[in-house]
Amino acid sequence: MSAENKPVREIVTPGQVISTDPSHLAGRGAVKEADQIISVFVGLKEERGKYINVVPLNGLYNPQIGDKIIARVTAKTPVKFLMDINSKFVGILKPSDAFRRSHSNRGYPKSMGTYRVPKENEMGKFKMGDMVICKVLSGSRVEEPTLTSLGQELGPISNGVVIVISPTKIPRVIGKKGSMISLLKNLLHCKIFVAQNGRIWIQGRAPENERLLIESIHKIEREAHTTGLTDRVKAYIIQEKKIRGIK
Amino acid sequence: MIDISKVVSSLEKNYIRKLLKQGKRIDGRGLFEYREVTVTAGFVPKAEGSADVHIGDSRVMCGVKYDIGRPYSDNPDKGVCTVMSEFVPIASPMFEPGRPGEDAIQLARVVDRGIRHTNCLDYNELCVKVGEFVYILFIDCYMMDHFGNLTDTAAIAAIAALLNVNLPRAKIDADGKLEWDGTYRPLNISEIPISITFGKIDDVIFVDPILAEEMVLDGSIAFAVDEKKQVTSIQKYKSATWSVEEIMETSAKAVEIADELRKKLNLRQYTPKAC
Amino acid sequence: MTILVQEPHDEVCFREDGKRLDGRAVDEIRSFSCEVGVIKNAQGSALVRHGGNQIYAAIYGPREVHPRHLAKPDRGILRVYYRMATFSVHERKSPAPNRRENEISKVIRESLEPVLFLEAYPDSQIEIYIEVIAADGGTRCASTTAASLALADAGIPMKSMVVGVAAGKAQGKVLLDLGDKEDKVGQADIPCVVVMKDKSISLLQFDGEMSLDEMKLGFEYVLKGAEDIYQSQLEALKSKYQKISEEALKEDAKIDKSAIATEEKIEDGPAEGPEDLPQNKSEDAVDLPVAEKVEEKAAEPKAPKAENPAPEPEGKTTPSNPPGDA
Structure with a gap:
């Protein structure tokens, strides 16, 4: 942990030895071979207690119950x-x-005999x-x-539009405690539903808002591994709104 | 971008249609605004000519190879030029490996006609000995990334690769055998055809459809335009019907856009120097 | 096929100063550079320039197997399609795949299988499409290097990166990484693919004449050359993200803090879900705004779990969303 209490995040690559400490355990995105813990992804290394995890920077959606x-x-x-x-x-x-x-x-007991409610198709x-x-x-x-x-x-869904981004970047679009989502909603006056499988439903007040929203989401996707993203996105939207004259 | 799969729903179609009705596009362009085009030429050392063209994120690579063979009997003094296209599965999750399908063949034919009917190639120049030896040019277009409007991308790639060709000069020696005279020359290309494709949804017409639009459009139409501002070939795709007025208006638009694009690209800069 | 210009053919492979014709030492690889994320449609992709080779590789999948009968119920299948562009070689190649391409596809597939966790993808397939745009000797090795990069870029779990490089012998000397011309006059060629984790060899072909000592020297060269290529691979994989980080830092410096602050008045606006959902209006719908639901999601953030064959510690690890802001 660094001074600002930020976890140290290092980009690791498949096959890279990320820990040789025998007390560490392989978390997600890592395997243990002998005393070595090896990353299986291009991703960000993070330590959580005894576990060493690798958060992949790209990948497919894997369904989990409740998603x-x-x-x-x-x-x-x-x-x-x-x-x-x-x-x-x-x-x-x-x-x-x-x-x-x-x-x-x-409410129809069986004794009612031949009466059948026609089945809807x-x-x-x-x-x-x-x-x-x-x-x-x-x-x-x-x-x-x-x-x-x-x-x-x-x-x-019957209106609006669905866009798709890499599912690994979805947590970033939601943000800490939904901060990114509320930022987008409030600045661009639109409705968003972020689904875990990388698809995002959006509906805005005007096509210009939707356009800027899509661009902002793509910016988040692209810069998902960087720090200070919320502020950057906010500054970007405010600036673009001025340029494009969006209310 | 917009989530598009083989199964297109009314959601995407309605959204794209709604925007088009207001004169807007999902990627923020105007109805008659072309995406950015970039051309790189001469990047394959073993090809006689090559070009790598991006229109937006769509990408086509084209290489020209030659062979020397017999001419067709009805044109004994003319060379031959064939265009082929490969929808390599690298380009899109929707492409599958295997022999070129209908779409690939149609695309190659449209590009071929654009080149053939503009008379940009001097076929007589490609003849070495009448009735015996002519150059056969193979223009192979590889779709590398599919984000819509591959026809225009391939057409620009094909003409840029042709302009980039450096062909070994052939001569006939005393015994009537074919030989290389040790020099190369570019092709004599008199015209630069540019292909412009329009899409149509309901009665809204727009230029350079992107993949999301291509998936939902009713029809599209491709024009090849030469430097004399003439339309030299047209291909209509899909089931939409076009009124004569629409076709005439679109043709005029195509000439205008092609002219601008041709000036901007300045494809002749890729011609190698003869040596 | 009649062509006028025969392929340039040198009988010698060495200059007078003992170096090779392109100025390399015997144990030096050709110029190498690579890039990932070059094909935007693909799940993962890579471009490798190795000597005169230009090779693109793209990954699609894991996805359903077509045709269905090829699917295996206990493990995923890997399919590799190695193809050469018609204009990649001196004499135009026919566009139809030939026997050589099919064989190379197979050996590349078998060289990659040991580093993948295919048992985690029953009934699915991972497809690797390799397109050789320009060929200059050693394409099967460079293709494997590209495929490995593309797999890593796609986020497919791998035990290790693999690197392809060949050794060989020409004019009585053992050489590393033969170019096309050297290959033509050479006496032997050993294309190898090295699994970088434990330096084991997962693709091996050998044609020609070599003594066992020479072969040993060849393998030494291969391991040395593979290390150089491996470093470029890592550089490429990381730089895709590092570049963006650097741009982001620059952008951060430009941000007008006051502009953000003045617009701080973010009202707790009504955050709705899709309003036209019939279920939303149903009697059992509690009046709970979506934003709160989303917060719940974020509080127990879900990084998409990969098919990680390692035992997943229950509950103890909380996978987090990618790097957090302050």
Whole structure:
């Protein structure tokens, strides 16, 4: 830790020995071979107690339970939707996890015999290519994740636009305690939903705002490994707003 | 940029359409503003001519090689020039390895026609001995990065590579055998065709579509324009229909944009000196 | 194929002062430079200039395997496509892949497999596309160097970087890193790929005549040359990010602190999610602004975990978002 209490961050490369201290343990992005801890990524080294981690600077999204992601319907089978989630996996969304049950079915005892509520065609509700905000219900490193679109903030997106950045840079777009997101929202008067899989839904007051927002997000993505990013982005947006005459 | 995959949804289309209706583009350009073009030539030592062209982030590399062979029997005193294109999977997650597909062949044909019908090459100059030996030029375009409008990128790369060609001079010796006379020469290129592509969504027409626009557009149209401000070849892509007025207006725009671009690029600077 | 100019062909490989024709010592590599992130569409990419070679490599994946029957349920597959551009060589190459290209694709693949954790990607594939734009001898080695850089750039976990370099023999002398011309007159050629972590060799081919002592000397040269190339690789991987850091520092110096301060009046504006979501209006939706939800996310920040085969300590490590501001 340096004087300003900032963790020391060094760029390490695959195969680099990042610690030879036998009491250290290999954290994420590192493997232990004999007494050496070796990085497996181009990334930033950080020490957390006994663990040595490497935070990769580039990489794909790996689904984790509870993540909120933006998925795209890319295929249908008679019983489920297959979703592109910007990962090596295809997400699975079953209609029972996607649509609220119709209330009309409830309360009819079986004794009512032949009466049947006609079943809605649930598979027709999402079209190919629709963007849906989903939550990861299950899945592991080797399994295809199942998703749900039922719940708060979840569901299909019908306006605005979705942009995509490298998923490793997402925490930076959110910022410490959401600081970067509120900065963007307040300075540019727009709505943002940052999904863990690298997709960001945005909707602004005017196309100029959206344009500057997209450029700011790309600036954050590009400079994600640097320090003092919040101030720089703030100065950038204020300056650009003056130049472009955006309110 | 905008999240685009093979499956295009109404979300992207609506957004792009909404902006175009207001005369705006998703990358902040105007409707008739071309992206920045950069050209590097002569970077492959073993090719007779080469060019590496970026239009925005789209990138095409083009190299020219030659062969000496028999001319076609209907044109015994004319050389041959063929354009081929490879959509190498390096360029985009949507390209797959394998033989050139429909799109690659169409692109090569459009570039080829742009060059052929502008009469920029002197085919007679490519003849060594009538009916027996002519130069066959191979122009190979490699798509290296796909961010939209590969047609224009490849067309500029092809003509820049042709201008960059340094061809060994052939002579026929006393026994009628083919020989190199020890010198090189550039090609005599009288015209510089520039290709300009327009996209169309609903009734909005715009120049130089980027990938996101290309994925959702209804149709596009490519014009090859020569230095005399004439349109020398047109190719319409996809299913959109164009009214005659639209075509005429777009042609005029194409001539204007091509003229400006040609001046800015000054492609003749890549011509090597004869030696 | 009729060509006029035959490829220049020198019978000798050495100058009078004992150095090689291009002025190198026997154990010196050709000029080497590399760059990562050159193809923006790819997950990771690299350009390697090694002597007269110009080689691009791009990574796509891990992604689903097409065609499906190639997928392996227990491990990922690596697919390498090594191709030469038609204009990369002296006589125009046919665009269709030939037997040589297919063989080289295979040996490159096998040289990279030992450093990857393919078992972490069941049913998936990682594709490496290599395009030789200009060829000047030793392309399989330079291609492997490029592929290794591109894999690292893509953020695919690797045990080590690998470096390709060849040794050989010409006019009775053992040489490092033969150029095209030297290769043509040489008596032997040993292309090697070195795994830099433990200096083991993961690609080895050998053609020609050499005594065992000469071979030993050749391997010594290879390890020495590989170290030089390895340093350039590391430099390239780091400089991609360091350049941006330096620019950022310059920009930081220019920031008008007062301008930021005056605009400090950031109101706690309504931070909404997509308002048109039907579920948002449902009866069970608690009136909780999205911003707070986002804060929760940030409080337990998630750096995308990689398929790290190492045992992941539960709970103890909190992976953090990339470098924090003050």
